[in-house]
Amino acid sequence: MTVSAVLTPLDAPPLHVERAGGAPRLLAGPRLDSGAETLVEHRQRLGRRPIGGEWLLDVIERSGLRGHGGAWFPTHRKWRGVSRLALERGPSVVVVNASEGEPLSAKDKLLAEKRPHLLIDGALIAAEAVGADDVVIYVSRPARRATRALRQAVGERRRDGVKEPRIRIVHTQHRYVAGESSAVVRRVNGGQAKPSFSPPHPSERGVLGRPTLVQNAETIAHVALIARHGDAWFRERGTAAAPGTGLVTLAGNIARPGVYEVDLGSSLLSVVAAAGGVLSAPAGLLIGGYFGTWLGSERGAAATLCPEHVSLGCGIIGVLGNDGCGVGESARIVSYLARESAGQCGPCVFGLRAVAEAMSRLAAGDADRGDLTRIHRWSDQIVGRGACNHPDGAVNNLRTALDTFAADVERHVSGHACAGLGATPLPAPPRSPFGWR
Numbered sequence: 010m011t012v013s014a015v016l017t018p019l020d021a022p023p024l025h026v027e028r029a030g031g032a033p034r035l036l037a038g039p040r041l042d043s044g045a046e047t048l049v050e051h052r053q054r055l056g057r058r059p060i061g062g063e064w065l066l067d068v069i070e071r072s073g074l075r076g077h078g079g080a081w082f083p084t085h086r087k088w089r090g091v092s093r094l095a096l097e098r099g100p101s102v103v104v105v106n107a108s109e110g111e112p113l114s115a116k117d118k119l120l121a122e123k124r125p126h127l128l129i130d131g132a133l134i135a136a137e138a139v140g141a142d143d144v145v146i147y148v149s150r151p152a153r154r155a156t157r158a159l160r161q162a163v164g165e166r167r168r169d170g171v172k173e174p175r176i177r178i179v180h181t182q183h184r185y186v187a188g189e190s191s192a193v194v195r196r197v198n199g200g201q202a203k204p205s206f207s208p209p210h211p212s213e214r215g216v217l218g219r220p221t222l223v224q225n226a227e228t229i230a231h232v233a234l235i236a237r238h239g240d241a242w243f244r245e246r247g248t249a250a251a252p253g254t255g256l257v258t259l260a261g262n263i264a265r266p267g268v269y270e271v272d273l274g275s276s277l278l279s280v281v282a283a284a285g286g287v288l289s290a291p292a293g294l295l296i297g298g299y300f301g302t303w304l305g306s307e308r309g310a311a312a313t314l315c316p317e318h319v320s321l322g323c324g325i326i327g328v329l330g331n332d333g334c335g336v337g338e339s340a341r342i343v344s345y346l347a348r349e350s351a352g353q354c355g356p357c358v359f360g361l362r363a364v365a366e367a368m369s370r371l372a373a374g375d376a377d378r379g380d381l382t383r384i385h386r387w388s389d390q391i392v393g394r395g396a397c398n399h400p401d402g403a404v405n406n407l408r409t410a411l412d413t414f415a416a417d418v419e420r421h422v423s424g425h426a427c428a429g430l431g432a433t434p435l436p437a438p439p440r441s442p443f444g445w446r
């Protein structure tokens with residue numbers, strides 16, 4: 010397994026950078042505590058990019074690459090759909106989703122900031138493979154260093170004189186739902202980054218009504234390497250079910266929190282150990298981020314980083330210290346997600362808000378058994394009813410917290426409030442400076 014970088018979430022300066030053993034792929038290259046890799050350095054290391062085309066669809070399929078933005082959807086299936094529609098209806102659009110609204114995640118900003126040419130190569134190669142003539146990189150506005158690095162990289166390529174499709178950088182508000190694919194399309198089309206009611210899916214009718222491939226930044230960076238080295242090379246790492254490497258962000262009660270490149274299929278314990286181990290026996294682990302799954306220590310010890318085994322979301326491992334309370338953390342997260350919804354559908358406007366209020370009462374020791382029953386009932390009613398998966402993700406966090414921290418739930422129902430968030434709560438998101446206007 011490879012330890013590649015340690016970086017704080019959002020756009021804060023790096024706390025600590027280290028490299029030890031193994032061979033990073035996405036994070037190979039110049040030291041990560043220096044600036045962005047330049048075009049000259051990138052080409053010295055990897056050579057010029059191959060030209061994408063239909064040939065790549067089979068390579069991507071054989072590689073087993075899946076999306077690293079949350080759902081782990083097989084990449085080749087989306088590519089085939091967009092490419093078929095592009096042949097029927099005219100050029101498609103590629104959008105690299107580097108918005109990374111998940112508060113615990115730092116990997117996509119890290120890639121944009123340190124390896125912008127890998128993202129640009131991947132985006133152009135993908136565009137050639139799916140018949141796109143418009144390439145957009147979608148970044149959160151507060152991610153200033155990432156934006157600067159991308160702008161600089163686009164400028165370097167323009168000055169280099171190689172004829173490549175124009176790359177647009179589109180900014181979005183830093184909101185949790187801004188990275189959902191239909192919200193991405195809406196924003197790129199000039200509107201607000203709120204999900205729209207689908208179908209049609211963006212891959213059928215997206216930017217300017219054209220078939221649009223919305224792909225996570227990390228997925229696109231893998232494409233840049235697979236196109237160069239092939240599917241067999243990609244499968245040399247990871248497992249048959251989960252090939253390749255992946256970027257994970259470790260956060261919370263851990264010695265060296267940050268972004269790590271790991272072989273997929275690694276045991277959770279080995280990844281935590283590579284980050285220096287936990288600072289005290291964990292109360293629980295949150296895998297996959299705010300939409301993710303809580304595991305107790307026992308299940309955590311048996312878990313592997315394989316999407317078939319545990320839902321990895323966008324690759325988060327959050328470690329809650331034993332002085333923290335999973336019920337309190339989940340109440341805080343669900344309240345945040347309720348506030349962050351786009352406020353367009355009943356399950357978010359009424360359901361999530363009601364569940365969040367009841368969870369906050371539970372954490373405060375002010376809820377009774379009736380409230381608990383209602384939390385379960387409302388959760389059942391919310392799932393599958395939103396225009397996007399936002400409410401479902403929030404309910405997943407909540408349900409797995411109630412299950413994993415069942416003993417704490419009992420204590421809270423008996424009138425005990427959380428002792429506080431403990432000395433090492435999971436990092437909380439900054440208050441968004443924006444509202445929906």
Ligand SMILES: Cc1cc2nc3c(=O)[nH]c(=O)nc-3n(C[C@H](O)[C@H](O)[C@H](O)COP(=O)(O)O)c2cc1C
Binds near residue numbers: 077186224
């Ligand atoms: C509420 C919500 C927020 C999302 N935020 C992001 C995000 O910040 N970045 C991202 O790449 N995908 C995000 N997604 C997933 C996207 O909808 C989409 O599936 C993804 O960008 C596709 O890329 P991939 O196939 O490479 O994973 C989000 C999904 C939901 C439901």
Ligand code: SF4
Binds near residue numbers: 205354
């Ligand atoms: S489900 Fe929630 S976040 Fe998704 S579109 Fe509806 S209101 Fe917005």
